[in-house]
Amino acid sequence: MPEWVMAIIKILIVLAFIGLNGMFLIWAERKVAGFIQARIGPARVGRPQGFFQLFADAIKMFSKEDVRPAAADKWVWWFAPVVFFTPVAMAFLVLPFGPNVIGLDMNIGLIYLAAVASFALLGVFMAGWGSNNKYSLLGAMRAGAQMISYEIPLILATIGVIMITGTLSTQGIVEYQVAHGWNIKTQFLAFVVFFIAMLAELNRTPFDLVIAESELTSGFFTEYSGIRWGMFMFAEYTNIFVMSALAVTLFFGGWASPFGLVGSVLIFLIKTYAIVFLIIWIRWSVPRVRIDQLMTLGWKFLLPLSLFNIVFTGLILLI
Amino acid sequence: MNWELLGFAFLTGMLLYSAFKVVTTTYITHAAIYLAFTFVALAGFFLMLSANFLAAVQILVYAGAVVALVVFAIMLSQRQDYSGKPIEETRTEKIERTFGSQYWGALPLVIAAGVAAIMIVIYRQVVAAGYWTSEPGPALEDSTVAIANELFTKYLIPFEVVSLVLLAAMIGAIILTKREGQR
Numbered sequence: 001m002p003e004w005v006m007a008i009i010k011i012l013i014v015l016a017f018i019g020l021n022g023m024f025l026i027w028a029e030r031k032v033a034g035f036i037q038a039r040i041g042p043a044r045v046g047r048p049q050g051f052f053q054l055f056a057d058a059i060k061m062f063s064k065e066d067v068r069p070a071a072a073d074k075w076v077w078w079f080a081p082v083v084f085f086t087p088v089a090m091a092f093l094v095l096p097f098g099p100n101v102i103g104l105d106m107n108i109g110l111i112y113l114a115a116v117a118s119f120a121l122l123g124v125f126m127a128g129w130g131s132n133n134k135y136s137l138l139g140a141m142r143a144g145a146q147m148i149s150y151e152i153p154l155i156l157a158t159i160g161v162i163m164i165t166g167t168l169s170t171q172g173i174v175e176y177q178v179a180h181g182w183n184i185k186t187q188f189l190a191f192v193v194f195f196i197a198m199l200a201e202l203n204r205t206p207f208d209l210v211i212a213e214s215e216l217t218s219g220f221f222t223e224y225s226g227i228r229w230g231m232f233m234f235a236e237y238t239n240i241f242v243m244s245a246l247a248v249t250l251f252f253g254g255w256a257s258p259f260g261l262v263g264s265v266l267i268f269l270i271k272t273y274a275i276v277f278l279i280i281w282i283r284w285s286v287p288r289v290r291i292d293q294l295m296t297l298g299w300k301f302l303l304p305l306s307l308f309n310i311v312f313t314g315l316i317l318l319i
Numbered sequence: 320m321n322w323e324l325l326g327f328a329f330l331t332g333m334l335l336y337s338a339f340k341v342v343t344t345t346y347i348t349h350a351a352i353y354l355a356f357t358f359v360a361l362a363g364f365f366l367m368l369s370a371n372f373l374a375a376v377q378i379l380v381y382a383g384a385v386v387a388l389v390v391f392a393i394m395l396s397q398r399q400d401y402s403g404k405p406i407e408e409t410r411t412e413k414i415e416r417t418f419g420s421q422y423w424g425a426l427p428l429v430i431a432a433g434v435a436a437i438m439i440v441i442y443r444q445v446v447a448a449g450y451w452t453s454e455p456g457p458a459l460e461d462s463t464v465a466i467a468n469e470l471f472t473k474y475l476i477p478f479e480v481v482s483l484v485l486l487a488a489m490i491g492a493i494i495l496t497k498r499e500g501q502r
Contacts, residue, residue, distance in 0.1 A: 076348075076352065106371065107371070107461050107463060108371050108372050108375050111372065111375040111376065111379065112375050115375040115376075115378035115382075116378070118378065118379050118384065119355075119359075119378060119382055119383060121383065121386075121387050121390075122352070125351075125387075125390050126352060137394075140394075141394050144390055144391055147387070148387050148388075148391075168463060
């Protein structure tokens with residue numbers, strides 16, 4: 001088979017995975033929320049546990065009218081979901097699902113991930129500004145402040161892992177952990193910083209000031225409907241998966257397993273969805289922080305902690 | 320078909336168009352967005368030269384951080400026009416405004432084209448004289464390691480001095496924005 005056919009097949013697999021994962025996570029979130037709040041959650045559409053609700057939601061989303069606000073900045077508004085969604089899909093290129101199950105094993109894997117992740121802010125800003133709505137603009141401004149502040153500790157936290165493993169390739173990091181055990185043993189502090197910063201990057205509670213349904217009516221994507229809103233939603237939930245997969249790759253041994261290829265992929269997915277579950281759990285258990293608390297936590301605690309972790313790791317490596 | 324040429328043409332078109340729009344668009348927010356696309360196109364050039372690391376850093380630092388700072392500056396400076404309705408103008412008015420103005424329309428375009436022509440002549444002379452090779456050197460196996468080795472051995476002192484300059488700029492900015500007697 002020629003190379004470009006393989007490439008197209010891979011792209012289709014990733015897109016299908018993004019779609020299924022997004023639908024599944026929206027359903028899972030509603031079920032977990034129901035469980036935590038001592039109610040049932042969606043239970044009407046299909047068995048078991050209203051599982052076919054996710055298909056019903058998807059069909060509804062695809063068939064809804066795509067309303068453009070009259071006062072919107074047309075092209076910026078139109079292009080924003082694309083700019084927001086593309087980097088998320090691009091991140092799948094370097095996620096190691098198994099020993100050979102990876103899009104492309106780049107020697108700059110982690111920098112590539114950081115680069116594509118940093119581009120999402122532009123999509124948020126375009127959506128917020130293009131909608132010409134004060135809630136959207138406020139959401140975008142908060143997103144700007146929050147994503148800049150928490151991207152720094154997020155990237156600095158990974159440096160400890162990079163120093164130990166001596167590689168930027170995601171596959172290389174997993175291979176190191178296959179030989180030496182999980183990185184969480186030596187990089188626990190880095191994981192704590194990474195996890196908190198990750199919640200903020202994903203705009204999840206307790207750091208969901210950007211979306212804040214109760215005050216901003218879901219922030220920068222207030223004015224979107226139908227499939228455009230769906231693209232934001234899919235991007236958000238795919239981002240949760242990507243970040244969780246990155247956490248598993250960096251700290252929890254990635255696909256390392258004794259059960260062969262299929263076992264490795266399964267182990268990787270189980271670990272990733274365990275972290276996704278943790279994120280959902282936190283969302284329904286913790287209240288939202290204030291914006292000054294958010295900034296204080298980011299700049300005065302996480303940043304020094306991540307810097308301390310780098311210095312400490314360096315000292316240990318030197319001795 | 321030559322895919323490399325096609326990619327180069329696409330990136331060049333994207334770069335020139337978005338760079339042109341950065342300076343001619345009436346909305347400063349549009350300028351920021353076009354600036355981001357300019358940086359992305361430039362990262363594409365780095366990628367074509369198999370400088371993976373530079374391409375990623377270009378996106379991370381410029382398209383990510385610098386554009387975010389520009390956006391922040393726009394949002395924090397209290398201008399009224401960023402949330403207002405765009406001015407309605409017809410297509411002909413727009414073309415006239417873009418190319419007709421003698422200050423930032425046709426004249427800068429002609430000057431830029433002239434400079435580009437002169438540069439092409441100079442580059443051709445330089446290449447013909449044998450100072451530069453027009454063929455790219457062999458792509459490095461691991462450019463990240465190569466850059467790190469050079470940066471932290473041969474160019475360590477300039478590297479640290481640059482970071483010191485950035486620190487001084489940061490402190491300067493804080494002092495300048497703080498008014499007298501304010502905490």
